[in-house]
Amino acid sequence: MFEGKTIIVTGASGGIGVPLVSRLCGLGARVIAIDINPHGAEILQSEISDASRLVYFCSSLEDEQTCRAILGKETHIYGLVHLAGIFVPDDMTAGDTEAVYDPVMLANVRNVYGLYASIRESLLREVHARVVLVSSLAFRRGAPGHTAYSAAKGALVGMARSLARKEAPNLLVNVVAPGFIDTTMPQKIIAKRGIDAVLGEIPMKRLGTADEVASVIQFLLGPDSAYVTGQVINVDGGIICS
Numbered sequence: 001m002f003e004g005k006t007i008i009v010t011g012a013s014g015g016i017g018v019p020l021v022s023r024l025c026g027l028g029a030r031v032i033a034i035d036i037n038p039h040g041a042e043i044l045q046s047e048i049s050d051a052s053r054l055v056y057f058c059s060s061l062e063d064e065q066t067c068r069a070i071l072g073k074e075t076h077i078y079g080l081v082h083l084a085g086i087f088v089p090d091d092m093t094a095g096d097t098e099a100v101y102d103p104v105m106l107a108n109v110r111n112v113y114g115l116y117a118s119i120r121e122s123l124l125r126e127v128h129a130r131v132v133l134v135s136s137l138a139f140r141r142g143a144p145g146h147t148a149y150s151a152a153k154g155a156l157v158g159m160a161r162s163l164a165r166k167e168a169p170n171l172l173v174n175v176v177a178p179g180f181i182d183t184t185m186p187q188k189i190i191a192k193r194g195i196d197a198v199l200g201e202i203p204m205k206r207l208g209t210a211d212e213v214a215s216v217i218q219f220l221l222g223p224d225s226a227y228v229t230g231q232v233i234n235v236d237g238g239i240i241c242s
């Protein structure tokens with residue numbers, strides 16, 4: 001499906017990133033995986049059958065110059081999937097602006113703004129290239145105690161809708177908004193609230209799997225989504241409709 005195509009995945013060595021990268025490499029893509037985790041390359045290589053399809057960069061993508069230094073030689077990029085993010089609680093008390101808001105915005109949204117700016121021309125050289133930004137249920141309904149995170153995930157939706165309109169028909173831009181997915185990221189909040197309380201608000205009565213999110217991202221990267229742009233796809237077991 002993705003033979004000859006280069007796809008960038010940020011947050012690539014995380015819970016959703018690993019099955020996604022494995023899937024994309026298995027479907028023939030050359031994946032440029034980026035993550036702040038210094039052990040990310042080993043984590044990914046142990047999961048991927050053909051490691052020659054994988055290029056790994058350990059980076060936080062902290063500014064546009066860094067993004068250009070990493071990706072400047074890539075003349076043709078078919079896809080960008082932005083999974084990088086951190087989920088940090090806040091109380092709206094003294095110091096939260098610098099201690100929580102700034103790093104949360106940097107890790108979830110500022111990084112992909114600079115990344116997009118640095119690879120835009122390479123994306124537009126491909127026919128109907130794809131961008132998938134990963135937001136969250138936290139934006140759709142507001143996560144109490146995670147105000148900065150909810151704001152950052154909303155900013156990604158605004159960015160995606162703006163880019164979808166700006167770049168159509170050459171480039172398709174969509175958002176995936178997961179609910180409670182069984183990775184390490186939501187474990188603290190699940191423990192705090194109790195698993196029964198969490199499952200009680202999910203119509204599907206279970207957590208989602210990382211692979212179930214990866215499969216929706218694959219759809220948005222692939223040929224079957226050729227007429228889908230500017231959309232937010234919830235992968236949340238029905239929470240938003242309930």
Ligand SMILES: NC(=O)c1ccc[n+]([C@@H]2O[C@H](COP(=O)([O-])OP(=O)(O)OC[C@H]3O[C@@H](n4cnc5c(N)ncnc54)[C@H](O)[C@@H]3O)[C@@H](O)[C@H]2O)c1
Nearest residue numbers: 011013014015016035036060083084085107136181183185
């Ligand atoms: N798991 C869930 O329940 C859930 C729910 C809603 C949204 N999401 C979103 O899905 C995405 C992936 O979540 P996950 O469950 O795989 O989480 P995860 O914590 O397992 O993975 C996130 C990855 O991003 C990396 N990262 C963090 N900051 C970075 C930065 N500045 N630059 C590069 N990499 C960075 C981390 O090292 C980690 O590998 C996140 O954006 C998250 O907000 C997850």
